[in-house]
Amino acid sequence: MRKGDPGTERIPVEWVLMKADTEQIRILLVEDDDGDAFLIEELLREARAGITVRRARLLAEAGKLIDEATCVLLDLDLPDSRGLHGLRRLLLQEPDTAIVVLTGLADEHLGEEAVRAGAQDYLIKGDVTGKLLHRVIRYAVERRRWHEAQRQLHVARVSARENARLERGLLPSAVLDDPRLSVAARYRAGGKQRLLGGDFYDVVQTPDGWVHALIGDVCGHGPSEAALGVCLRVAWRALVLAGERPADVLSAVQLVLRHEQQEEAMFATVCMMSVAPGRRTATLRLAGHPAPLLVTPHGIGELAAPPCPPPGLNDAGNWPALDVKLGDRWSLLLYTDGLVEGRISGSPYRLGSEGLMGLMRDALGTAPFDPGRVGDEALLNGLIDQVRHLNGGDLNDDVALLVLGCS
Amino acid sequence: MDLKLAHSNKDGIEIVDVEGEIDVYTAPRLRELLIELVNKKNYQLVVNMEKVEFLDSTGLGVLVGGLKRVRAHDGSLDLVCTQERILKIFRITGLTKVFGIHESVDQAIAARKAEK
Numbered sequence: 001m002r003k004g005d006p007g008t009e010r011i012p013v014e015w016v017l018m019k020a021d022t023e024q025i026r027i028l029l030v031e032d033d034d035g036d037a038f039l040i041e042e043l044l045r046e047a048r049a050g051i052t053v054r055r056a057r058l059l060a061e062a063g064k065l066i067d068e069a070t071c072v073l074l075d076l077d078l079p080d081s082r083g084l085h086g087l088r089r090l091l092l093q094e095p096d097t098a099i100v101v102l103t104g105l106a107d108e109h110l111g112e113e114a115v116r117a118g119a120q121d122y123l124i125k126g127d128v129t130g131k132l133l134h135r136v137i138r139y140a141v142e143r144r145r146w147h148e149a150q151r152q153l154h155v156a157r158v159s160a161r162e163n164a165r166l167e168r169g170l171l172p173s174a175v176l177d178d179p180r181l182s183v184a185a186r187y188r189a190g191g192k193q194r195l196l197g198g199d200f201y202d203v204v205q206t207p208d209g210w211v212h213a214l215i216g217d218v219c220g221h222g223p224s225e226a227a228l229g230v231c232l233r234v235a236w237r238a239l240v241l242a243g244e245r246p247a248d249v250l251s252a253v254q255l256v257l258r259h260e261q262q263e264e265a266m267f268a269t270v271c272m273m274s275v276a277p278g279r280r281t282a283t284l285r286l287a288g289h290p291a292p293l294l295v296t297p298h299g300i301g302e303l304a305a306p307p308c309p310p311p312g313l314n315d316a317g318n319w320p321a322l323d324v325k326l327g328d329r330w331s332l333l334l335y336t337d338g339l340v341e342g343r344i345s346g347s348p349y350r351l352g353s354e355g356l357m358g359l360m361r362d363a364l365g366t367a368p369f370d371p372g373r374v375g376d377e378a379l380l381n382g383l384i385d386q387v388r389h390l391n392g393g394d395l396n397d398d399v400a401l402l403v404l405g406c407s
Numbered sequence: 408m409d410l411k412l413a414h415s416n417k418d419g420i421e422i423v424d425v426e427g428e429i430d431v432y433t434a435p436r437l438r439e440l441l442i443e444l445v446n447k448k449n450y451q452l453v454v455n456m457e458k459v460e461f462l463d464s465t466g467l468g469v470l471v472g473g474l475k476r477v478r479a480h481d482g483s484l485d486l487v488c489t490q491e492r493i494l495k496i497f498r499i500t501g502l503t504k505v506f507g508i509h510e511s512v513d514q515a516i517a518a519r520k521a522e523k
Binding site: 217219220221266267269286287288289290291307308309310313314316337341348350396397 | 428430431432460461463464465467468471498499500501502504505
């Protein structure tokens, strides 16, 4: 500190880097008195702490620098702030930063008030040793970290409960009564928050022997999208069970979406697969949704039905179908776009359906393939892990997978 | 990857140039720009996607949202795109039937004028 050189102190802040023998702690010292500031910095040096000090002379300056600090030493008597006002301001701005207040001998009571108001500790100027200062700072930072860890744990618990509740609505158990058919599904919430988005799926067998499978994705990502996803899935199931024809089911789902949507732009892409009672043929409808994969002993392919706009945007109400020959033994992999939108090893390119088919081929080995393996828990988990790995970490979007297999 | 946005007026039509990746993180900025333009009473929009490298479902949602906003004022939102990998996204999602997609900004403007 250039004590006694006020003429050059136009720059309000200086960095003083001290010898770092432990983990770096970045101190923001908010003190207008150069003498007091000098003393504190000398004490920090004496304590040999691995500490970086940045200084502000005004509360207004502190507000601009606090986001980089792990701990703030705050004088309660500043030119632009007196008493606890400054403490409250800084806590409001950066609730996670440890703040230790500095008081004079005459107003020790203020220190206690400050702790009640959220300061980690207080120090009385003139009564501070290097060791005490160092310990107070370390404890303050550790306590703050502990609180932050507790807070994150709490948030994680709440979101896990929330996810579990939505999951039951979005991802039900299949209604199926055919020993030849099997269903497997996977869901991974994307993004950093791991909150459930609006992906949903369902499988329902109707009394006439048809089996209808659905996968869908509400555009957007969040609680209202997830809630709409639950709505649409339940509507779909009810319409299918009521015996409506697939095209009529989708028209009605579109109506439900328009009635229930809270944001004007919402639409939901869906893929609906209806397997005939013989289990050798099916019809596929793709409304804005990625095409499912068909795995048979002879190959792995994409079932490209003529695309139409998704529910919410399909004003014409046409839901064209593709007739599909499945064969004897087969698996259908229905998925949401989160699975194919991941990056490929840092390149700007994305996995895409071609990349997904490549991964599936790698997983199944050489032909003839065993379609029954597509629904294996280990295979599906491995597939998602590989996609994540290629992406270089968590995927941005939710991923839902639904496998319907016949053996 | 970053998203760059610019806009300019040509023959009374607001051209929005988009460059980079429109994904869950960057799409909100495009949404804000489209809302701002509509609030300033620009109801004829052309979004130039020639320099867009990636578009995810959130980005599609933002474009659809923009389209719905201008249509509420009898306006239009056309797209300019010739890149196969972006066009493929519009085809898969069936949105080629929802948006007018053109090969150049001039063509988009001409098509808009012809419709008037």
